[in-house]
Amino acid sequence: MTTAPETSTPHPAQPLPRTFTRDLAAHDGQQVRLQGFVHARRDLxxxxxxxxxxxxxxxxxxxxxxxxxxxxxxxxxxxTVKAHPKAPGGYEVQxxxxxxxxxxxxxPPVEIPKMEWNVNPExxxxxxxxTVRxxxxxxxxxxxxxxxxxxxxHLITEGFTEISTPKIVSAGAEGGANLFPIDYFGHPAYLAQSPQLYKQIMVGVFERVFEVAAVYRAEEHATSRHLNEYLSLDVEMGFIDDEEDVMALQNRVLAAIMVRLRERAGAEFALLGATIPEVPAHIPRITLLDARALVTEKYGHQVGGKDLDPEAERLLSQHYAExxxxxxxxxxxxxxxxxxxxAHPDTNPDGxxxxxxxxxxxxxxxxxxxxSGGQRIxxxxxxxxxxxxxxxxxxxLEGYTEVFKYGMPPHGGFAIGAERLTAKxxxxxxxxxxxxxxxxxxxxTP
Structure with a gap:
């Protein structure tokens, strides 16, 4: 009895691992496999x-x-990757x-490589x-x-706990009319304009909390600085002495953010021709009353209303930059x-x-x-x-005020609008x- 000789079935060639465009310099002269989108094309x-x-x-x-x-x-x-001085990144693929x-x-409805934000924003x-591509x-x-x-x-390193709060609420955190009403199974409800009341409640649980979530403002603005839905970075901390503790925390948070941006987003800043700011070890302070006086005396701008108007904000920032x-x-x-x-009342000089x-x-x-931030009652x-x-x-507000019957500590916090900070x-x-x-x-839409 004879045995047929063993035969082996050849294995198909394994595909090259995917290479990303940022890594081409490490593969000069080598064959690579790229995957992506046709950003632009020319047929000569x-x-x-x-x-x-x-x-x-x-x-x-x-x-x-x-x-x-x-x-x-x-x-x-x-x-095959080849060096080319005129190619993006200094290399091209043959x-x-x-x-x-x-x-x-x-x-595509627009030429993505030629898009500019100031051409036709709508x-x-x-x-x-x-266009988001x-x-x-x-x-x-x-x-x-x-x-x-x-x-x-950074907040986690300082002992903060991330929380998640309701976005369907029975009342607004700040009162007023800038709420989006919704029908909640036949009962009136609203989209949350802030997690403020809930994050204060959670100070009684974790002492130091934060949330990253969308908030909703039914404000009929149509300006370059307002959104009706935006990403709010909220912080609340307990056992503080006053608002200075909150401002000091925010100072540290901003400094940590800028460090990360330098480490992880330098290419994006370079592409957009932007600079990452230095955060002072102690961000300067000025009272609202003094700020209003400064922009009037130095720049001749009369501030109306109870706050700083946009022009006063610009002038005050100009002063501190210069x-x-x-x-x-x-x-x-x-x-x-x-x-x-x-908002917690301040203390007069006489106590x-x-x-x-x-x-x-x-x-x-x-x-x-x-x-916006500060100490809370x-x-x-x-x-x-x-x-x-x-x-x-x-x-x-009973669902909120009830917790203050049970030994809430002095606390405060702040909220950063992520889109507004990104834009600036x-x-x-x-x-x-x-x-x-x-x-x-x-x-x-979309």
Missing amino acids: GGVQFVVLRDVSGITQCVGSGLSLPLSESSVEITG ISDFRVISAAVEA TMLDYRVV GLKERAALKVQAELVAGFRD EHGSDFVFVTKYPRAARPFY SQSTDITRGYDLLFRGIEIT HDHAMLMESIAAYRLKPES LLGISNVRYARAFPRDRHRL
Whole structure:
């Protein structure tokens, strides 16, 4: 009996591992496999050029005899890396194999490589599902992602616990009419304008808490600095002495955020021609009353209303940048009329409680307010007096006020608008471009 000789079935060749465009320099002279989108294309007859975009950047690929798909098609390219001084990143890929993974069925409504934020902003937002792929657009969102990560990571190192609070509520945290009403199974309810009341309650649980979540403001603004849905970075901390503890924490948080941006988002800042600010070890402070006087005396600007108007914010920031070398300034000691009912009253020089001034503050950055914060009322009797003074209905706030019957410590906090801070960091003139899918006075899509 004879045995047939053993035969082996050859294994198919293993595909090359995927290489990202940012890593091409490490593969000079080698064959690589890229996957991404057709960012741009040129057909010069015998030679075709494809600019491929992946999550890490773009690179130029060169081949011949290719049947090029429409821009934004997803493709796979295999080829050899060669140094080229005029190519993006200094290297190009000479194509040996070109495969369409998923072809675009029509041309994009805008030429993504040629997009500019100031050309036609409404068109850019109308087609946001595609325009958000642009290099500058995604750079802004990458910066915001790193900003949020820096915020979160630093607070955790300081012993804070991340929480999640309801976004469907029975009453607003700050009163007023800027609430979006909804029908909650036949009962009136609202989209939360702030997690303020809940994060204060959670101080009684964890002492130090934070949240990263969307908030909703039914304000009929149609400006370059307002959104009706935005990402709020909220912080609350217990056992403080006064608002200075809160401002000191925010100072440290901002410094940590900028460190992370330098480490993780330098390329995005370079692409957008923006600079990462230095955060002073002690951000300068000025009272609201003194701030109003300064912009009037130095710049001749008369401030109307109970707060600083946008021009006053710009001028005050200009003063601190020129005279103190700081892009940041805390404006402190806000009047009661300009703060919500839970703002803690300040103390008069004689030790009595002020009836006019609170321990609330705003933080200005490069000419615009990016934060409101301060110490909150923690005494139950004082809180009930404040609710009455603001002519609010105590019964509508019972779920919040109840916790103050049970030994709440002195506490305070702040909230940063992530989109507004991102926009100012990057020099983006309209805050809508600092959110992937913005919601403003006139926009519900995409």
